[in-house]
Amino acid sequence: MTYCVGMRLERGLVFMSDTRTNAGVDNISTFRKMFTFENQGERCITILTAGNLATTQSVISILEERTKAPADRKPSIMEAPTMFQVAQLVGQTLREVIAANSEEGQRADAAFNATLIVGGQIAGSPPRLFLIYPEGNFIEAGEDTPYFQIGETKYGRPILVRAYEPDMSFEAAVKLLLVSFDSTIKANLSVGLPLDLQLYEEGSCARGLSRRIDADDPYFQAISSGWGTALKSAFDSLPDVEL
Amino acid sequence: MTYCVGMRLERGLVFMSDTRTNAGVDNISTFRKMFTFENQGERCITILTAGNLATTQSVISILEERTKAPADRKPSIMEAPTMFQVAQLVGQTLREVIAANSEEGQRADAAFNATLIVGGQIAGSPPRLFLIYPEGNFIEAGEDTPYFQIGETKYGRPILVRAYEPDMSFEAAVKLLLVSFDSTIKANLSVGLPLDLQLYEEGSCARGLSRRIDADDPYFQAISSGWGTALKSAFDSLPDVEL
Numbered sequence: 009m010t011y012c013v014g015m016r017l018e019r020g021l022v023f024m025s026d027t028r029t030n031a032g033v034d035n036i037s038t039f040r041k042m043f044t045f046e047n048q049g050e051r052c053i054t055i056l057t058a059g060n061l062a063t064t065q066s067v068i069s070i071l072e073e074r075t076k077a078p079a080d081r082k083p084s085i086m087e088a089p090t091m092f093q094v095a096q097l098v099g100q101t102l103r104e105v106i107a108a109n110s111e112e113g114q115r116a117d118a119a120f121n122a123t124l125i126v127g128g129q130i131a132g133s134p135p136r137l138f139l140i141y142p143e144g145n146f147i148e149a150g151e152d153t154p155y156f157q158i159g160e161t162k163y164g165r166p167i168l169v170r171a172y173e174p175d176m177s178f179e180a181a182v183k184l185l186l187v188s189f190d191s192t193i194k195a196n197l198s199v200g201l202p203l204d205l206q207l208y209e210e211g212s213c214a215r216g217l218s219r220r221i222d223a224d225d226p227y228f229q230a231i232s233s234g235w236g237t238a239l240k241s242a243f244d245s246l247p248d249v250e251l
Numbered sequence: 252m253t254y255c256v257g258m259r260l261e262r263g264l265v266f267m268s269d270t271r272t273n274a275g276v277d278n279i280s281t282f283r284k285m286f287t288f289e290n291q292g293e294r295c296i297t298i299l300t301a302g303n304l305a306t307t308q309s310v311i312s313i314l315e316e317r318t319k320a321p322a323d324r325k326p327s328i329m330e331a332p333t334m335f336q337v338a339q340l341v342g343q344t345l346r347e348v349i350a351a352n353s354e355e356g357q358r359a360d361a362a363f364n365a366t367l368i369v370g371g372q373i374a375g376s377p378p379r380l381f382l383i384y385p386e387g388n389f390i391e392a393g394e395d396t397p398y399f400q401i402g403e404t405k406y407g408r409p410i411l412v413r414a415y416e417p418d419m420s421f422e423a424a425v426k427l428l429l430v431s432f433d434s435t436i437k438a439n440l441s442v443g444l445p446l447d448l449q450l451y452e453e454g455s456c457a458r459g460l461s462r463r464i465d466a467d468d469p470y471f472q473a474i475s476s477g478w479g480t481a482l483k484s485a486f487d488s489l490p491d492v493e494l
Binding site for chain 2: 162163164165166167169170171178179180182183184186187191194195207217227230231234235236238239240241242243245246247248249250251
């Protein structure tokens with residue numbers, strides 16, 4: 009599996025993804041699932057991927073036009089005038105890649121599927137965040153649902169539901185995401201470190217802080233062990249039941 | 252879906268189940284998923300059910316031998332000499348019910364499946380707790396894995412992983428289960444109130460406290476709102492990241 013979250017804040021966007029890829033439990037690899045397309049000051053688009061790795065890598069390669077000779081490369085998502093059209097292009101590419109594999113007589117549904125989160129900003133418009141389905145259609149995050157999760161979403165959801173605030177700082181949002189990822193990693197072998205983190209500050213149209221968080225990252229360790237202790241005291245602070 | 256937990260403590264067993272049954276999102280009903288077979292002082296067996304409601308109700312009816320005239324009823328699990336044999340009988344019944352439906356040409360796998368938790372004690376032996384698969388085989392809870400979840404297990408798992416202690420009191424265990432159920436209910440429409448709670452005190456061979464917890468239960472409300480607040484302060488107590 010995978011676990012990725014894209015989150016809309018008042019001050020911008022935050023993205024986090026894990027890096028574990030597995031085919032069965034005895035074939036585990038590390039692959040990056042976060043990709044950024046940037047033209048500094050004009051646009052910055054980040055894509056998070058979950059699902060079949062061959063599908064998602066193919067989608068990213070096509071978007072980057074790596075299929076062309078280097079001189080001819082000019083990714084069309086770098087020219088689309090709006091984030092909506094970027095999402096359409098990404099969705100269309102995803103659907104085409106899945107369809108191309110399925111045409112060869114394989115089952116279309118689970119096997120080649122992938123789901124993507126696409127977020128970013130093009131100068132002159134506000135930042136937008138989309139969740140793209142394998143069918144190529146998509147939904148956009150709004151005030152009511154300001155974040156999207158893909159992959160192994162359930163373990164890490166309760167803390168997001170309880171602690172997310174649209175006006176939280178980037179620091180608080182990163183802390184929240186680390187808690188959500190740590191809960192997932194603790195419960196599910198198919199989600200694993202290192203994690204990729206990226207911030208996007210509204211209006212910058214340029215990649216913000218990008219960091220890879222390893223297992224020996226002291227802040228991650230502090231969150232992971234601190235959250236265990238904090239949860240226990242939160243639990244102890246609840247009133248006792250009378251049975 | 253469903254959410255049920257059976258938990259082994261040093262002082263006995265604790266069971267909790269929700270009551271929501273749904274076929275699609277527009278066909279929601281309330282059904283009990285906790286069943287107790289008791290011969291006071293000699294044995295007490297509790298079964299929690301998740302999966303196809305027709306399958307689980309049929310299994311319980313056969314175990315209760317409701318298929319026979321009242322005078323002839325004598326559930327065989329009330330005569331099995333050990334909890335292991337009780338688990339075998341329940342597993343065999345479950346497999347037969349699933350097979351009987353599947354024989355009629357329907358797909359066997361997802362459609363008619365069910366998973367059960369069986370726990371209890373027969374005088375002279377220690378309490379035991381089993382998880383029974385649709386195939387009829389089963390595993391037993393031990394010191395390393397002292398609780399079983401069935402149904403919609405993921406949302407409520409992180410807090411169990413972090414806060415369970417084998418020597419916790421019944422009061423603390425009920426609090427823990429309520430937090431786990433509340434997290435699940437908040438995140439998933441297919442798990443819903445009221446909840447059924449039952450305690451089993453080691454050595455009693457009789458049903459302990461049994462309670463139905465409704466949405467307006469003041470203790471559940473206190474836990475549900477208190478946990479939101481407690482989680483927030485636990486979250487705030489974590490060190491801030493420097494970005």
